[in-house]
Amino acid sequence: MDNTEAVTCLAALAHDQRLAIFRLLVRQGPSGLPAGEIAEAVDATPTGASFHLKELDRAGLIHATRVGRYIRYAVHFDKVRQMLTFLTEDCCQGNPELCGPTLKKARKLCKGETK
Amino acid sequence: MDNTEAVTCLAALAHDQRLAIFRLLVRQGPSGLPAGEIAEAVDATPTGASFHLKELDRAGLIHATRVGRYIRYAVHFDKVRQMLTFLTEDCCQGNPELCGPTLKKARKLCKGETK
DNA sequence: TAAACATTACAAGAATTCTTGAAATATACA
DNA sequence: TGTATATTTCAAGAATTCTTGTAATGTTTA
Structure with a gap:
């Protein structure tokens, strides 16, 4: 995307x-x-x-x-996931704990990673 | 939202x-x-x-x-989370495994739940 | 206080999107 | 085949948003 x-x-x-x-x-x-x-x-x-x-x-x-x-x-759920991922990509210069502890995990899951 | x-x-x-x-x-x-x-x-x-x-x-x-x-x-990261959550709320009538196994987890995390 | 810098406010023409109704297309059923 | 149903296409006016330049505001530094 x-x-x-x-x-x-x-x-x-x-x-x-x-x-x-x-x-x-x-x-x-x-x-x-x-x-x-x-x-x-x-x-x-x-x-x-x-x-x-x-x-x-x-x-x-x-x-x-x-x-x-x-x-x-x-x-088209795949497309939705791609879009959500795109919005929060690389948040906080790789330190997503800065913007709340859950955003990076959410992002990973949106990408299809399972852990 | x-x-x-x-x-x-x-x-x-x-x-x-x-x-x-x-x-x-x-x-x-x-x-x-x-x-x-x-x-x-x-x-x-x-x-x-x-x-x-x-x-x-x-x-x-x-x-x-x-x-x-x-x-x-x-x-404003809270607002972003609220918006992302809103987009995928109640997906697949409560059976999110239908649209890929990770979307519900992602949604929960976006909401701030940790498991 | 004066000068320089960072940013915003305003205004108006250009471009895009929204809305609506009538007509067209495709499928199903008798 | 003819009629009813589901949905789309087309066209044109209305509304909104985008863009650009100029002027105005607030802040710092000399």
């Missing part, structure tokens, strides 16, 4: 309805939800929801799968 | 120079850096840097302290 890619992700999340959609899908897990249900849940028009879902998709934070006449959207 | 507050944080970070400034300050740790040094590091004009620092400050992600004729900026 580079700076530009991260800005794209953050901009995608920096919108009231899109953030609500993202968090809804995070809660939902890998199975995701169809567009219509998402639109209803965040009180968006079908057109508006489609626009916002496309933005999140374009950023790589979610992905779409057609299932019959529905299109289901689900979070 | 609520949706609106998180959107403000994310919008503050969703800009090339502001993200570069944020990551620079994350690396720097609690001591922070003066505005002039920040501007130089990210290749911004003094006016531009000031504008962007104000945005990050307004979002609560950094804070300013005057030291003599300099104004030092440093990351």
Whole structure:
């Protein structure tokens, strides 16, 4: 992940309805939800929801799968981890205890390390 | 942290120079850096840097302290943790193993829990 | 107090993003 | 095949944010 890619992700999340959609899908897990249900849940028009879902998709934070006449959207969890990692990379010049004892561990776990 | 507050944080970070400034300050740790040094590091004009620092400050992600004729900026790490936590809250309906085994642990650590 | 330095405030044009509705596309079902 | 459902595409006006330069503020040092 580079700076530009991260800005794209953050901009995608920096919108009231899109953030609500993202968090809804995070809660939902890998199975995701169809567009219509998402639109209803965040009180968006079908057109508006489609626009916002496309933005999140374009950023790589979610992905779409057609299932019959529905299109289901689900979070791309790997991408989310990459983004969270990027934000706190190399914190405190390698002395993360300076900003609270837990951030480095959190960062490691976000990267997929298990200890 | 609520949706609106998180959107403000994310919008503050969703800009090339502001993200570069944020990551620079994350690396720097609690001591922070003066505005002039920040501007130089990210290749911004003094006016531009000031504008962007104000945005990050307004979002609560950094804070300013005057030291003599300099104004030092440093990351507000608690706020960062709150934001990261908010993004992944209640993932996978309480079964975070569904989105990779490490996300729940990372989230807990971001919240300040130690195990 | 005067001069120099660091930083911010203000203003206005440029660029981007958001919103909305109508029409188009794709699939399912009778 | 024809109709209903789910979702997207397109277009255009509205709103917001970005950028840049100039002037103003507060602080230090001589």
